[in-house]
Amino acid sequence: MSGREAKFCLDRNQVRWVLIEGVINRKTPQDDPDKGMNLPIERIQSIEKTQIERRHKNSLAAPATVAGIVILALFGWLATISLWVGVPGLAAGAAVLLWGLMRLSGTTERLDAFQIVASGTNPADWYIVGSHHEVIGFINGVQAELEANQHAPRR
Numbered sequence: 001m002s003g004r005e006a007k008f009c010l011d012r013n014q015v016r017w018v019l020i021e022g023v024i025n026r027k028t029p030q031d032d033p034d035k036g037m038n039l040p041i042e043r044i045q046s047i048e049k050t051q052i053e054r055r056h057k058n059s060l061a062a063p064a065t066v067a068g069i070v071i072l073a074l075f076g077w078l079a080t081i082s083l084w085v086g087v088p089g090l091a092a093g094a095a096v097l098l099w100g101l102m103r104l105s106g107t108t109e110r111l112d113a114f115q116i117v118a119s120g121t122n123p124a125d126w127y128i129v130g131s132h133h134e135v136i137g138f139i140n141g142v143q144a145e146l147e148a149n150q151h152a153p154r155r
Contacts, residue, residue: 007019007020007137007138007141007142007145008134008138009128009134009135009137009138010134011128011129011130011135012111012129012130012132013028013127013129014028014029015027015028015029015128015129017128017138019041019138019141019142019145022040022041022042022145022149023038023039023040023041024038024039024040024041024044024116024142025037025038026038026039026125026126037125039116039118039121039126041142041145041146041149042149043118043119043120043121044116044117044118044142044146045117045118045119046117047114047115047116047117047139047142047143047146048114048115048117049112049113049114049115050112050113050114050115050127051110051111051112051113052110052111052113052127052129053108053109053110053111054108054109054110054111055106055107055108055109056106056107056108056109057106058103058104058106058107060100060103061100061101061103061104061106062100062104063100064096064097064099064100064103065097065100065101065104066100067096067100068093068094068095068096068097068098068099068100068101069093069097070093071089071092071093071096071097072090072093072094072097074089074093075087075088075089075090075092075093076090111129111130111131112129112130112131113127113128113129113130114127114128114135114139115127116128116142
């Protein structure tokens, strides 16, 4: 079994995956260099393709909404004194308020992912996020290792 090749990949969550000698090692950026989680190939039941949703919040949406309300109030009061001063400010305040309201809920990004299903593991820990060439190559390497392990004679 010394002829096995090592497989490496870095997914979209910056998690480093390494397949070496029949064991998958998963390391997050917060893990110590010699730590991580290990999963022997023998425990893998399947690899399923799935999608995950990632929400992105705009950090300027709430302040823009508040600023739009303040601008509308200020220039609404100025419009009672001078219509020529208040109307452009009301238009600007409405634009800022609408921009903020449209971005308050954030945006949703759908990402392809692969779920490694194994008994006795937390399923959330074994998602490989992304569909770029590095991840696809790693998944193909794991699947080839699984097939080689299934066809290997048992001792």
